[in-house]
Amino acid sequence: MIPGLTLGAPAGLLALLGLAPLVALYFLRRKSTPRVVPALFLWRATADTAEAGPKLQRLQREWSLLCEIVALLAATLFLADVRCGPSGAGASHAVVVVDGSLSMSARVDGRPVASRAAELVRRWVEVGATAVTVIETGPKPRLLAGPAATPGAAVEALEKWTPHGPAASPEAAWRLAREIAGAGTRILYVTDAVPAEAPKELEIEAIGHSETNVAFVDASRTDERGKTRVELRVARFGGSAGPVPVTISSADGTELQRTDVTIPEGGAGVVRFETAAAGPLVVRLPDDALPDDGVVTLVPDVRRPLTVGTRFADENASRAVGRVLDASESIERSDTPDVVFASPGLPIEGARVVRVGVEASAATGAVADGGRRSYVGPFFTRKDDPLLEDVEFAGLVWTAGPNPPGRPIVSADASVLVSEEPDGTVHVNIDVSRSNVQRSNAWPVLFGNILSLARRSLPGFAHRNVLLGEQLAFTITASGGPARLEGPDGTRPLTPGARAFASAIPGEYTLFRGEERLDTARVLPIDASESDLRARGAGHKSAEGVAKREAGLLAERPTWPLVLLVLALLADYLAAAPGRRRALAAPPARGLA
Amino acid sequence: MPDVSPLDVAAVELVAARYRLGLPRSAYSGRVGGVLGRQAGGSMELQDFRAYQPGDDVRQIDWNAAARTDQVFIRVRREEVSPLVEVVLDASASMGVTSAKAVRARELAWAFCRIARAQGLEPVLVVGSDEPLRLRPPELVHVTSVASEGRRTLPELLARGLPVRSCGVRIVVSDFLFDVPLDPVLAKLSTGATTLLVVQPLDAVEREPSEAGLVEIVDSETGEKIERTLGAAVVAEYRRRLGAHQSSLEAATRKVRGAWTMVPADQPLPVLFREHLLGAGVEARP
Numbered sequence: 095m096i097p098g099l100t101l102g103a104p105a106g107l108l109a110l111l112g113l114a115p116l117v118a119l120y121f122l123r124r125k126s127t128p129r130v131v132p133a134l135f136l137w138r139a140t141a142d143t144a145e146a147g148p149k150l151q152r153l154q155r156e157w158s159l160l161c162e163i164v165a166l167l168a169a170t171l172f173l174a175d176v177r178c179g180p181s182g183a184g185a186s187h188a189v190v191v192v193d194g195s196l197s198m199s200a201r202v203d204g205r206p207v208a209s210r211a212a213e214l215v216r217r218w219v220e221v222g223a224t225a226v227t228v229i230e231t232g233p234k235p236r237l238l239a240g241p242a243a244t245p246g247a248a249v250e251a252l253e254k255w256t257p258h259g260p261a262a263s264p265e266a267a268w269r270l271a272r273e274i275a276g277a278g279t280r281i282l283y284v285t286d287a288v289p290a291e292a293p294k295e296l297e298i299e300a301i302g303h304s305e306t307n308v309a310f311v312d313a314s315r316t317d318e319r320g321k322t323r324v325e326l327r328v329a330r331f332g333g334s335a336g337p338v339p340v341t342i343s344s345a346d347g348t349e350l351q352r353t354d355v356t357i358p359e360g361g362a363g364v365v366r367f368e369t370a371a372a373g374p375l376v377v378r379l380p381d382d383a384l385p386d387d388g389v390v391t392l393v394p395d396v397r398r399p400l401t402v403g404t405r406f407a408d409e410n411a412s413r414a415v416g417r418v419l420d421a422s423e424s425i426e427r428s429d430t431p432d433v434v435f436a437s438p439g440l441p442i443e444g445a446r447v448v449r450v451g452v453e454a455s456a457a458t459g460a461v462a463d464g465g466r467r468s469y470v471g472p473f474f475t476r477k478d479d480p481l482l483e484d485v486e487f488a489g490l491v492w493t494a495g496p497n498p499p500g501r502p503i504v505s506a507d508a509s510v511l512v513s514e515e516p517d518g519t520v521h522v523n524i525d526v527s528r529s530n531v532q533r534s535n536a537w538p539v540l541f542g543n544i545l546s547l548a549r550r551s552l553p554g555f556a557h558r559n560v561l562l563g564e565q566l567a568f569t570i571t572a573s574g575g576p577a578r579l580e581g582p583d584g585t586r587p588l589t590p591g592a593r594a595f596a597s598a599i600p601g602e603y604t605l606f607r608g609e610e611r612l613d614t615a616r617v618l619p620i621d622a623s624e625s626d627l628r629a630r631g632a633g634h635k636s637a638e639g640v641a642k643r644e645a646g647l648l649a650e651r652p653t654w655p656l657v658l659l660v661l662a663l664l665a666d667y668l669a670a671a672p673g674r675r676r677a678l679a680a681p682p683a684r685g686l687a
Numbered sequence: 688m689p690d691v692s693p694l695d696v697a698a699v700e701l702v703a704a705r706y707r708l709g710l711p712r713s714a715y716s717g718r719v720g721g722v723l724g725r726q727a728g729g730s731m732e733l734q735d736f737r738a739y740q741p742g743d744d745v746r747q748i749d750w751n752a753a754a755r756t757d758q759v760f761i762r763v764r765r766e767e768v769s770p771l772v773e774v775v776l777d778a779s780a781s782m783g784v785t786s787a788k789a790v791r792a793r794e795l796a797w798a799f800c801r802i803a804r805a806q807g808l809e810p811v812l813v814v815g816s817d818e819p820l821r822l823r824p825p826e827l828v829h830v831t832s833v834a835s836e837g838r839r840t841l842p843e844l845l846a847r848g849l850p851v852r853s854c855g856v857r858i859v860v861s862d863f864l865f866d867v868p869l870d871p872v873l874a875k876l877s878t879g880a881t882t883l884l885v886v887q888p889l890d891a892v893e894r895e896p897s898e899a900g901l902v903e904i905v906d907s908e909t910g911e912k913i914e915r916t917l918g919a920a921v922v923a924e925y926r927r928r929l930g931a932h933q934s935s936l937e938a939a940t941r942k943v944r945g946a947w948t949m950v951p952a953d954q955p956l957p958v959l960f961r962e963h964l965l966g967a968g969v970e971a972r973p
Contacts, residue, residue: 127902132781132893133864134906136928137921138913 106173112166120159161666165659172655175224187242188223189275190215191267191296193285194230196562196624198257200286200384202303210301211284212252218282219245227274228252232259233563235267241274258386258600260563261623268293280637288633297637302630305383306332309625311362313377313618315392315559322372324392328355328379329362331626338379340365345374345391371396374616386600387625393602393616395558399424400549403431405440411451411524414532418541425545433548438498438521446548450522452495466525468493469506476503481512481520481543485536493528512540518551520544553577554605554613556594562621567594568605568613575608581617692786694794694831698956703801706960708772708808708856709970771811771854772803773880775841776833777861778816780907783835785890791952791959792860792888797830798956799858802969813851815841815861821850838908840865845875853879858968860886862893864932869939876943883945884968887936888952894929898922 131137192198192215198208219226226248227240238255239248264283271281272293281295286302312327328338337354342365344350350372355363365377372394379388402425406412415435419425434442437451452466473487481503492511498521500513513521522540526532550556556567570577570588577588582601600619605612739748739759747761776796783789800810804824812827814820816837822829839847841861851857857880863869877883899917906912915921933949940947948967950959960969 127899128905128912129899129902130784130905130907132784132862132907133866133929133932134904134909134911134913135866136864136925136932137904137915 103173103175106170106175109166109170109173113163116162116166117159120162157669158666161662161669165662165666168655168659168662172652172659176652176655186223187225187227187275187279188219188245189227189229189271189279189281190218190248191229191231191264191271191281191283192238192252192255192257193264193283194232194236194257194259195261196258196386196619196621197286197302197384197627197630199386200302200305200307200627200630202305202383206256207286207302208255208257209253212249212255214284214299214301215252215282216245216249219248227271229267229271229274230255230257230259231262231264231267233262235270258562258619260621262563264289268296286630288631288635292635294638296635298633298635300631300633302627302632304332304629304631305627306330307383307387307625307627308333308338308357308379309384309387309622310377310379310390310618310620311622311625312561313390313392313559313620315375315395317371317394317396320371322369322375322394324365324367324375324377326365326377326390327362328357328365329622329625330357330359332628333359335359335361338363341378342367343376343378344372345376347376350375383627384625386619387621390618390620391602391616392559392618393614397424397549397554398552399426400433400545400552401426401428401431402545403428403434403445405434405436405442406451407437407440408451408526410526411437414526414537415450415541417532418538419545421538422542422545424549432552433545446518446551448520448522448544448548449498450524450526452523452525453498466493466495466528467507467509468528469509469511472506473511474505479503480547481514481540483539483543485539485543486534487536489530490534490536491528491530493525494523495525496523498523553607555603555615558613558615560615560617562600562617562619562624564617565594566603566615566617568615569593570605570607570612575610577605577607577612580604580606692790694790694797695956699794699798699801701957702798702960703805705957705972706802706965706969707806707972708799708802709966709968771852772799772808772856772858773811773813773851773854774799774803775813775815775849775851775857775859775861775876776830777841777859778814778833778835779837779840780835781840781862781864782888784907785892785952788862788888788890788893788952789835791950791956792835793830793833794956795860795886795888795950795959796833796858797827798960799860800824800827800830803856808855811852811854813849815844815849819844819849840867840908842867842872845872851876851879854881856880856882856884858884858886860888862889863887863936864893869935870942873936873939873943873945877945882968883940883943885936885940885945885947886964887933887947887949889949891951891953894926894951896922896925 192208192211198211199206201207202210215226215228223245225240225242226245227242228238228248228251230236230238239251243251264285268281268283272295275281280297283292283296283298285298285300288298288300292298308328308330310326311329312325314325316323324342326340328340330338335356335358337356340353340355341349342351342353350369351367353365353367355365357363367375367377374394375392377390377392381388402419404412404415404419406415419427419435431445433448434445435448435450436442438449438453469492470490471487473490473492475482475485475487487504492506494506494509494511497508497510498513500510500515500519500521502510502513504510504512509523510521511523513523515521524531531537551569551571553570554568556569560566568579570590577590579586579588579595581599581603583599586595588605600617602614602616604614739761743761749760749762752758752760774796776792782792796812800812803810810824810827812820812822812830814822814830814833816833817839820829837844841849841859841863842865845851857876859876863872863885865872873883873885876885896917898919898921901914901916904913904915937947946968948963950963954962965971
């Protein structure tokens, strides 16, 4: 393959087969017309002198053959749609956007809709495209092929493609397609339903089919106190009402429960299941038009306990905090705690710290009576701060000391009552011996929020069974080795501070730090809008305002081979011996007549 | 296939009735007949005087001359002869390159035979084919079936012994298109002939060949081939060479005291006699 040279229609090279008969004709034509003469010696003597002048006469046959060969090569290059230069420069570029949502995996006549998309695109690009870009729609558009990949590579990518993304607006993919295609280039959008609105320059080909479907539309799992509870919602999209069998199995295939859920027409039913603490559970519906949304695997949603420790110089603060910790679930006292509740000023390392108390030393804003000041309101709070969720300050008496460092979260007058530092250290500036906060409902709610936030900061997934399209939230700490997320779409390295990403593919996702497996979550193939296949169908919308693609030989082919062909034919005509043309007009007769 | 197109018999008879061979002043040798021969003989026509030698016929003594000169002279008289007209027809393949040329050559040969016959002369036709023929009346009619297909040229036949004999008039009908020195050829043709008439029929395409493209030129007699593009320059050179060849032929003919005439074979026989042969060895009958 010559670098920079592409053939849009390699079949055109078959024209080179004409080279053999062309050369054969040349040698046959060399066999000139015989003429019998009475005196050959009169002609022989003239040969050398007469033909010494126009040297071209000697080369007339060869020039003609050369011109004809050039003409044949030019015709071949035109038929083969040869293009020179880097791909994309002067080449015919086709941009295809394919619907990557789950509904494209619906079966029509036993075949996924997506496979028909591959065939459609193959026919569309083989007309004359020399470079193809395929973009899959989704929360974040994804390139399946290209930019400007060869048609063969694009078709191969589509043949391997399995759409199972969430419902997402295709506009982002359309914008990306326009950027790649450039102005005036037609873009093909392949989907299973003609959208109500679409850009005019978009050519749309809908290849869906209206089908009835029964699917999971919601699923949840809780694992608490040694019990696993599963709740699933099953909806019917089309078809008549009736019972639908739901099978729950363990990961090894052992059937745990089989239930018939009655689902009204156009309605939904609920399946509940409870068992002793179990591993992954597989819940199935009978196969139908979209079998992918009828199988969900729910992984255990068990979080490790948050480990806490306390270190107080103030006995009152220690008791006040200890009461909250003792009442909290899913925490454990540990010598290597995740969170340490401590008095201000005490050195704490290797853990998240919550300072409860007042600074012993004077600080700015010092007030009378040893720097402490009591407040009954008004309390100024950051309403959107998760630390203060459901915390009521009415009726509180809050005695604070010098202002702690960090971002104020709760303040009263000039005193900062609660603050948070950038490293996550929370300061609760309170003298419990002179306050009633620890005896109010606000105290356990506040510390409950602190524990909840601390629990969230533990490395791992926030939720372990996530619906398609929902954020897959996770936490990784800055310390430790490099972190990565492995999923069905591959492995991605995680930077410290990464919190979540939009899951696009159902399957199991695992967090790793180095070789340590931190946590596992599962994205479920559940998207009610995608499971509803009733509105799917076939259709076509032509592009507007863009030059129509010509099918066949003249589809955006370069014209220079045609110019070369004409020039070669003209040169052949001029190179043909004038005498040969006269010979064609000469009367046939024996001898010289 | 050799061309044996039928001859125009009417044209032959026409020219035979209108024309006669213009016999030269020089004496003939041949059989005794109505034309005075070159050798001294017993006819009454006075030829010459010479001194009496012992043994001469005393009846030829010119007594009047003796009385006037006191010397004895005898009369020498020319012999009356009937001369042979030998028509040599070149039947080589070159004479048949065109149909017109082949027909015209045979018509010329036959016409000369007919003219000689009508003139009281004795015609003999020598066909110069690979197997030469010497035809006398009434076999002369075979000239109508002579095919110009011989592979041997006239010089080759002469070298191999073309059956030509002593004659009064020898008329050679040939295109003389052979690549050999012409002087020896004409010398041989003139040998034994009192008068030599060379008639060279050439067709139009031989005299004025047209330009053409790439042509494979084949010699009619040897089969040798060359490939040439007949452009203007090539054709012009051919015509120059043909003119030079004809000039050589004319010079060689004149050297042996013969007469050469080129006749266009593409014209009818009567036209040839009227416009080309009349006055070049042929006379109109009174």
